[in-house]
Amino acid sequence: MEHDSNFMKVVTGDAGYVLEDVPHLTDYIPDLPTYPNPLRFNPAYSVVKQYFVHVDDTVPQKIVVHKDSPRGVHFRRAGPRQKVYFNSDEVHACIVTCGGLCPGLNTVIREIVCGLYHMYGVNKILGIDGGYRGFYSKNTIPLTPKVVNDIHKRGGTIIGTSRGGHDTSKIVDSIQDRGINQVYIIGGDGTQKGAAVIYEEVRRRGLKVAVAGIPKTIDNDIPVIDKSFGFDTAVEEAQRAINAAHVEAESTENGIGVVKLMGRYSGKFLNPLFGLAVTECKFFFSILRFTGAGFIAMYATLASRDVDLCLIPESPFYLEGEGGLFEFVEKRLKENGHMVIVIAEGAGQELLAESLQSADQKDASGNKLLRDVGLWISHKIKEHFAKNHKMDITLKYIDPTYMIRAIPSNASDNVYCTLLAQSAVHGAMAGYTGFTSGLVNGRQTYIPFNRITEKQNMVVITDRMWARLLSSTNQPSFLGPKDLAEAKKQEEPPTGLLDGENCKDHHQPGNLGKLPASYEPTAN
Numbered sequence: 423m424e425h426d427s428n429f430m431k432v433v434t435g436d437a438g439y440v441l442e443d444v445p446h447l448t449d450y451i452p453d454l455p456t457y458p459n460p461l462r463f464n465p466a467y468s469v470v471k472q473y474f475v476h477v478d479d480t481v482p483q484k485i486v487v488h489k490d491s492p493r494g495v496h497f498r499r500a501g502p503r504q505k506v507y508f509n510s511d512e513v514h515a516c517i518v519t520c521g522g523l524c525p526g527l528n529t530v531i532r533e534i535v536c537g538l539y540h541m542y543g544v545n546k547i548l549g550i551d552g553g554y555r556g557f558y559s560k561n562t563i564p565l566t567p568k569v570v571n572d573i574h575k576r577g578g579t580i581i582g583t584s585r586g587g588h589d590t591s592k593i594v595d596s597i598q599d600r601g602i603n604q605v606y607i608i609g610g611d612g613t614q615k616g617a618a619v620i621y622e623e624v625r626r627r628g629l630k631v632a633v634a635g636i637p638k639t640i641d642n643d644i645p646v647i648d649k650s651f652g653f654d655t656a657v658e659e660a661q662r663a664i665n666a667a668h669v670e671a672e673s674t675e676n677g678i679g680v681v682k683l684m685g686r687y688s689g690k691f692l693n694p695l696f697g698l699a700v701t702e703c704k705f706f707f708s709i710l711r712f713t714g715a716g717f718i719a720m721y722a723t724l725a726s727r728d729v730d731l732c733l734i735p736e737s738p739f740y741l742e743g744e745g746g747l748f749e750f751v752e753k754r755l756k757e758n759g760h761m762v763i764v765i766a767e768g769a770g771q772e773l774l775a776e777s778l779q780s781a782d783q784k785d786a787s788g789n790k791l792l793r794d795v796g797l798w799i800s801h802k803i804k805e806h807f808a809k810n811h812k813m814d815i816t817l818k819y820i821d822p823t824y825m826i827r828a829i830p831s832n833a834s835d836n837v838y839c840t841l842l843a844q845s846a847v848h849g850a851m852a853g854y855t856g857f858t859s860g861l862v863n864g865r866q867t868y869i870p871f872n873r874i875t876e877k878q879n880m881v882v883i884t885d886r887m888w889a890r891l892l893s894s895t896n897q898p899s900f901l902g903p904k905d906l907a908e909a910k911k912q913e914e915p916p917t918g919l920l921d922g923e924n925c926k927d928h929h930q931p932g933n934l935g936k937l938p939a940s941y942e943p944t945a946n
């Protein structure tokens with residue numbers, strides 16, 4: 423059977439039930455021996471009523487449904503299985519972290535090591551030093567429960583991280599040469615794409631190597647999953663910066679506090695809405711619009727109540743003229759005497775491109791480097807008020823971005839990281855591969871890589887969550903009724919299936935990429 427990144431392993435059932443399953447080692451290595459799960463003797467598990475997950479347990483992607491709507495897409499439920507495909511002594515695991523930092527990385531590392539050791543008796547675990555390139559250019563770091571005992575209290579990643587350096591054949595050579603048979607890959611959208619390619623190469627070579635991803639992204643831009651770990655921590659830490667901006671702003675006459683938060687564009691696409699916004703708003707910028715992930719800015723604003731204006735990449739805005747940003751700032755200052763603006767780093771990049779006209783630059787992973795929108799908007803606001811002699815303003819700009827991602831994770835993220843890590847371990851031990859461990863509607867699941875990598879999560883501005891923010895800040899949406907009608911059309915799900923409230927992923931059955939003519943579920 424042909425396998426490539428478009429390949430989907432799909433099981434269909436009654437009433438429109440679809441299981442988007444994850445690959446299993448037995449898909450390409452027949453007759454693998456199985457072993458009873460050592461957890462059956464573990465006192466923690468043997469008291470649990472149904473301590474092994476039922477082979478047919480799956481989790482629906484959409485939980486808001488109509489009486490007659492099809493049952494829709496499901497993912498395999500994560501957790502320990504009755505049979506495992508690795509003997510404890512045989513396991514040689516490795517862990518790698520890639521991409522930008524995110525609170526909780528160390529917790530995930532700790533829980534993979536402790537989970538493998540305490541639940542499955544595995545003691546050969548290596549840390550790959552400094553991201554993907556560490557597979558072939560650095561020595562490995564031996565990881566034991568003792569080594570990782572306290573690391574969840576520290577920010578960053580004890581095994582290091584990097585961008586770029588993804589050389590598939592060198593990485594898989596290194597996996598093969600070292601005799602590694604379980605690979606745990608922690609990282610964001612780019613990392614999961616890299617993991618998918620590693621899985622494909624491992625499979626092409628017919629190796630008994632389970633490849634498991636754990637999604638990391640402070641920007642919350644990974645689709646399907648409820649949210650990414652570290653996100654709560656980031657939103658909480660952002661409150662400190664917003665508070666400071668508020669204190670500074672309200673202590674002076676016409677004080678403005680500007681806070682830049684992380685949340686970058688996640689690619690480019692031709693947005694019909696943007697075309698419309700151009701006509702409606704009577705100014706011009708490129709018709710190529712950046713998509714974005716303004717989740718931290720949106721949630722930090724909703725949490726704070728001190729924010730007057732939140733700007734995210736998904737929602738275009740403009741500065742001059744009627745209904746523009748300057749007009750709103752002036753109005754708010756007249757009403758309240760001060761204001762706080764939160765801006766996501768990917769917001770307004772097209773406006774900056776227009777005014778700065780600098781060349782596009784990319785980082786080692788191919789991500790577009792952003793210009794500092796916080797500095798830019800601060801400068802523009804100051805310039806506007808100085809030029810027009812309208813008001814004397816005092817503006818303070820705070821950029822807490824690296825402080826937000828370099829801290830250890832909070833309590834709820836620590837719990838989340840533990841579940842993700844343990845789920846990944848159970849999945850790999852059970853012989854699943856080519857999957858990302860993720861929370862879907864509050865349940866731990868295994869999601870095929872291609873569902874994670876095919877698109878990026880973004881704030882849907884026609885969704886109720888953005889409306890809640892607009893009502894909370896009472897800021898303008900910078901869109902006319904025609905723009906909104908167009909945006910609604912654009913976001914309409916292609917089938918009758920309903921999206922949940924904070925809908926973000928419009929993948930539907932019938933849109934599944936390449937499907938095998940018939941699919942037999944794996945026997946395990």
Ligand SMILES: Nc1ncnc2c1ncn2[C@@H]1O[C@H](COP(=O)(O)OP(=O)(O)O)[C@@H](O)[C@H]1O
Pocket residue numbers: 520521522553554555584585586587588609610611612613614615616617619638639786787789
């Ligand atoms: N399309 C891709 N195929 C293979 N590897 C990729 C791809 N995109 C990114 N990577 C690799 O994944 C790693 C992390 O990617 P990056 O975009 O920096 O961070 P993140 O995973 O957090 O999005 C890098 O080592 C990069 O080379």
Ligand SMILES: O=P(O)(O)OC[C@H]1O[C@](O)(COP(=O)(O)O)[C@@H](O)[C@@H]1O
Pocket residue numbers: 521522523610611612638639640641684685686767785827
């Ligand atoms: O300066 P760096 O390390 O390239 O990081 C900047 C980027 O990293 C992030 O914090 C996280 O991005 P990734 O999850 O894609 O690595 C972004 O919000 C930000 O744009």
Ligand SMILES: [Mg+2]
Pocket residue numbers: 521610611612639
């Ligand atoms: Mg990324």
